[in-house]
Structure formats: structure tokens, C-alpha cells
Amino acid sequence: MTIDHLPADAGYGATAPPRYDLFYGGRWHPPVTGKYEAVIAPATGAILAHVACAGQDDVDLAVAAAQAGFAEWQSIPALERARRLRGLAADIRDHAEELAHLDAMDSGNPVWMMRADVRNAAEKLDYFAGLVTEMKGDSVPVGPHAVNFSVREPLGVAVRIAAFNHPFSFVAGKMAAPLAAGNAMIAKPARQAPLSALRLAQLALPHVPPGVFNVLPGDRDTGDCLVRHPGVAIVGLIGSVPTGKAVMGAGAQTLKRVILELGGKNALIAYPDADPEDVAEAIVSGMNFSWCGQSCGSTSRLFVHESLHEKVLARLPEKCARFVPGLPDDPATTMGSLISSDQFQRVLDYIALGKSEGARLVYGGTLPDDPKLSKGFFIRPTIFDGVEPHMRIAREEIFGPVLCVLKWADESEMIRAVNSLEYGLTCSIWTNDLNVAHRAAAAVQAGYVWINQVTQHFLGAPFGGYKQSGIGREECLDELLAFTQIKNIHIALRQPPAPARRA
Numbered sequence: 265m266t267i268d269h270l271p272a273d274a275g276y277g278a279t280a281p282p283r284y285d286l287f288y289g290g291r292w293h294p295p296v297t298g299k300y301e302a303v304i305a306p307a308t309g310a311i312l313a314h315v316a317c318a319g320q321d322d323v324d325l326a327v328a329a330a331q332a333g334f335a336e337w338q339s340i341p342a343l344e345r346a347r348r349l350r351g352l353a354a355d356i357r358d359h360a361e362e363l364a365h366l367d368a369m370d371s372g373n374p375v376w377m378m379r380a381d382v383r384n385a386a387e388k389l390d391y392f393a394g395l396v397t398e399m400k401g402d403s404v405p406v407g408p409h410a411v412n413f414s415v416r417e418p419l420g421v422a423v424r425i426a427a428f429n430h431p432f433s434f435v436a437g438k439m440a441a442p443l444a445a446g447n448a449m450i451a452k453p454a455r456q457a458p459l460s461a462l463r464l465a466q467l468a469l470p471h472v473p474p475g476v477f478n479v480l481p482g483d484r485d486t487g488d489c490l491v492r493h494p495g496v497a498i499v500g501l502i503g504s505v506p507t508g509k510a511v512m513g514a515g516a517q518t519l520k521r522v523i524l525e526l527g528g529k530n531a532l533i534a535y536p537d538a539d540p541e542d543v544a545e546a547i548v549s550g551m552n553f554s555w556c557g558q559s560c561g562s563t564s565r566l567f568v569h570e571s572l573h574e575k576v577l578a579r580l581p582e583k584c585a586r587f588v589p590g591l592p593d594d595p596a597t598t599m600g601s602l603i604s605s606d607q608f609q610r611v612l613d614y615i616a617l618g619k620s621e622g623a624r625l626v627y628g629g630t631l632p633d634d635p636k637l638s639k640g641f642f643i644r645p646t647i648f649d650g651v652e653p654h655m656r657i658a659r660e661e662i663f664g665p666v667l668c669v670l671k672w673a674d675e676s677e678m679i680r681a682v683n684s685l686e687y688g689l690t691c692s693i694w695t696n697d698l699n700v701a702h703r704a705a706a707a708v709q710a711g712y713v714w715i716n717q718v719t720q721h722f723l724g725a726p727f728g729g730y731k732q733s734g735i736g737r738e739e740c741l742d743e744l745l746a747f748t749q750i751k752n753i754h755i756a757l758r759q760p761p762a763p764a765r766r767a
């Protein structure tokens with residue numbers, strides 16, 4: 265079964281949903297399990313497709329196919345690998361519209377945002393293609409009669425397990441480093457949004473040998489089988505903290521390397537000298553309301569100095585009002601839906617919890633009125649004021665459009681509250697005082713800190729978490745090197761024969 269295009273009216277009309285198999289070894293395979301799962305359009309509740317769910321036997325077959333692909337791919341010179349990855353990036357750009365629509369329908373996010381995700385993935389392929397010659401080794405001085413040097417080699421079969429919130433970008437962008445380094449890869453897309461990854465498998469095929477890039481859709485058990493498989497050398501996960509712990513534990517059975525990009529409950533800190541207008545604008549951008557707050561880097565805790573509190577709060581309703589939930593393919597949509605009924609219920613539960621904990625709901629907290637959206641998982645931007653650091657809504661990752669506002673007066677108490685969680689992914693600091701900015705940046709326990717900025721990532725700048733927000737750094741050279749291992753080679757040089765002595 266091939267995937268060409270979803271029916272033009274997928275999710276909204278009467279066309280029978282297509283069925284998609286597993287993709288490995290350069291071909292489609294029906295699952296040995298015989299199991300297919302419905303993929304739901306979160307904006308409409310319609311069935312978009314039925315997608316195979318890989319089990320242990322499928323994982324065994326896919327790993328064997330990936331090992332065969334690896335044998336060929338690793339022997340291709342690095343610059344040739346880079347040329348092919350750039351070719352794939354160009355193909356992705358040529359198919360940007362189709363891929364963005366697939367992702368929009370599958371994830372409920374506005375299509376204009378998913379175009380940016382597609383561009384972002386293509387940029388990562390180009391970026392890592394440009395780094396292939398940085399897989400360098402070192403030499404060690406061992407005297408005139410020997411040479412000692414090290415080389416970096418790929419690891420073998422890499423597995424990448426993706427979260428649902430950027431379905432295409434988390435598969436296409438994350439294939440760049442392992443493939444550039446010469447590994448084969450199996451992608452396990454999010455169960456809720458696997459369609460663009462399957463389309464990517466087809467797009468990649470002309471560029472890489474069979475078995476080099478494989479896509480195994482499935483659930484947590486599929487992920488677990490991949491993590492435990494002795495033929496897999498490394499696992500990169502984008503997911504929640506509990507999944508990160510499960511992956512690390514299961515991977516330990518075969519002493520697997522892991523790279524973990526996990527959850528966050530990130531702070532935006534506003535100092536008294538910051539402009540309240542800038543802070544208000546930053547916090548609504550930092551909440552990533554366009555994708556319904558479903559971003560690991562969202563600054564969902566606003567620590568605002570008491571002197572700015574009223575001024576910032578007064579500006580938020582007008583700014584939030586520009587996020588209007590709508591269908592993902594409507595160009596006017598400024599806010600998408602949550603991914604699933606589970607996530608929808610979870611966010612509603614947190615809103616109820618916030619009220620019962622004594623926080624003051626000052627905006628949203630309700631569903632949109634638009635009858636077109638009644639079957640989707642939409643929730644309006646939601647703001648709680650009067651949140652205290654001990655409340656669960658201030659401590660747990662909601663992964664939805666819920667902002668908690670905490671007022672502070674004493675800097676050291678505020679920093680203690682910012683750092684009091686198990687998370688440490690991002691932090692945004694707003695001040696015009698360079699000394700304060702440096703002091704705060706040094707004090708916060710987070711891997712990615714913005715001063716007077718939010719949300720943006722910069723290729724080359726290491727992204728990753730402190731504490732339980734993750735292990736490893738991505739979007740930079742470290743990511744490429746994480747998919748390599750070092751081999752040291754010592755060569756004893758033969759000495760020239762001693763000149764013959766005269767009798």
C-alpha cells in the first residue's frame with residue numbers, strides 16, 4: 265500500500281479513510297500483528313486513516329532491514345551522504361504544502377504553522393549535511409615510531425521516538441543527525457499523528473538506500489520493543505518525563521545510549537524595569553497558544569514583579585483575544601485544537617483543579633462557541649491569576665493553553681520557586697538591566713535561557729534540558745556527535761633496516 269495523498273476532503277467528507285502499512289527495507293509491509301488503529305482528526309473527530317501498529321515481530325523485521333541499510337549507508341562517503349540529505353531537503357520543500365496539510369489535519373494545528381515546521385525540518389537536514397566533515401578524530405603524540413589517532417564512526421541502527429506536537433518536524437528534522445553521521449534509522453511517530461512520517465518514508469526513498477530510513481507507527485509497546493531490541497544502538501526520545509524514565513530503564517537492559525528531550529514547566533520572569541507591554545506580548549507568544557499551548561518550551565508560569573502585575577494582567581485579555589480557535593485548514597485560524605480526547609479531558613481537569621486550589625480564573629477556561637468546532641478538542645486560551653508556587657497547576661506540566669500568573673516581591677524567593685520543580689527546560693527573563701539579566705540567567709536551572717526573547721530556537725545553539733527535562737543537547741554539533749562512537753587506532757611504524765656494517 266502506498267501513500268500518495270489523503271483524499272482532498274480528509275476528515276471532513278465521505279471518502280473512505282485509507283489504510284497505511286509499516287515502512288521498512290524500502291517497502292510497505294502489513295503488520296505481522298494484523299493490527300491497525302484509527303487516526304482521528306482532532307479538529308473534527310473524523311477518522312483520517314487506519315494505520316498499522318507494529319508489534320515485536322514487526323520490530324524484529326524492521327531492525328534487520330535497518331541493519332542491512334546501515335551496512336550500505338555507512339560505506340558511502342560522508343560528503344555524498346550530505347549531498348543526498350540536501351536532495352531530500354529540496355524534495356521536502358517541493359512538497360511543503362502537501363506535508364503541511366497532512367500535519368494540520370493530523371494534529372489540529374493551523375496549516376500556516378505547519379508550513380513553518382516543514383521549512384524547519386528541511387533546514388535541519390541542510391544544517392546537519394553541512395556538518396558531516398566535523399565528525400573528526402584526534403591524534404595523540406606517541407613518539408616518532410608510531411601514530412595514534414581516533415576516528416568517529418556511526419553507531420548502527422538509531423531509533424527516534426516522537427511526541428505528537430510537531431509530527432513532521434520531529435521525524436524529518438530528527439532524521440538529519442543520525443543519517444548524516446552514517447547510521448540507519450527507525451522512526452516511531454506519535455500514535456496520534458503518524459501520517460506525515462509515512463509520507464516522508466516515500467519521499468526519502470529515492471535519496472537513501474532501502475533500510476536506511478524506516479517508519480514504524482505504533483503505540484507505547486512498539487516504542488518499548490524498539491528500545492529493548494539488542495540490534496538498536498541508540499534511542500532518541502521526544503516525550504514526557506515518565507516516558508523518558510521508562511525508555512532509560514528499558515534501554516539499560518542492553519546498555520543503550522539515550523538522548524531525551526522531555527517535558528517542561530517553564531518560567532517567564534518579569535523584573536520591575538521591564539516594559540509591561542513587552543512582557544504581556546512575550547507571555548502570550550511564549551505560551552504558544554497557536555498550537556494550543558502544546559509545546560515543551562512554553563513559558564506557562566509567569567513570575568511577574570508585583571509592581572508590574574496589574575499593568576501586565578490588564579493587557580492580557582486583548583492579546584489573548586487574537587487567538588481564535590478554528591479549523592486547521594482555514595487560513596484565518598489562529599489557534600489549533602488539542603491532540604486528542606484524552607488530552608482535552610486532562611486540560612479540563614487541570615482547569616477545574618486550578619479553581620479548586622483557589623487560583624483566580626481571569627480569562628478563558630471555556631470551549632469556543634463556534635458550532636463548527638463542536639466535535640473537535642478546542643479550548644480557549646486560559647489564564648489563572650493568584651497562583652501560588654505550591655499549587656499543582658503551578659508544578660505539573662499541563663501541555664495545554666493554561667497560563668499561571670505568580671506575583672513576586674523578593675528576588676531570591678522567586679528564583680527558589682522558579683527552580684523548585686523537577687523540570688528545567690527553558691526560561692525567559694525580561695529586564696533592561698544587563699547585570700540583572702546575567703545574575704538571573706546564572707541562577708535559573710534551565711538548559712535554554714532567553715533574555716528579552718521567547719519561543720525561538722536558533723540552529724547551532726544547543727537545545728536541551730536541565731534536571732528531568734532531558735539528557736543531551738540537540739540542534740547543534742553535539743547532536744551529530746551523539747550518533748557516533750570513537751575508535752582509537754595505534755599504528756606501530758616499522759623501523760627501516762639498520763644500514764649494513766662494513767666488514
Ligand SMILES: NC(=O)c1ccc[n+]([C@@H]2O[C@H](COP(=O)([O-])OP(=O)(O)OC[C@H]3O[C@@H](n4cnc5c(N)ncnc54)[C@H](O)[C@@H]3O)[C@@H](O)[C@H]2O)c1
Pocket residue numbers: 425426427428429452453454455482483484485486487488491502503504505506507508510511524525526527528559560661663689729733734
Ligand atoms: N524537550 C522537547 O524538546 C520536547 C518537545 C516536544 C514535546 N516534549 C514533551 O512531550 C510530551 C508530550 O508528548 P506525548 O504526549 O506524545 O509524550 P509521551 O511521552 O506520551 O509519548 C512520546 C512518544 O513516546 C512513545 N512512548 C510512550 N511510552 C513509551 C515507552 N514506555 N517506551 C517507548 N516509547 C514510548 C509514544 O508512543 C510517543 O511516540 C510533553 O511532556 C512535552 O513536554 C518535549
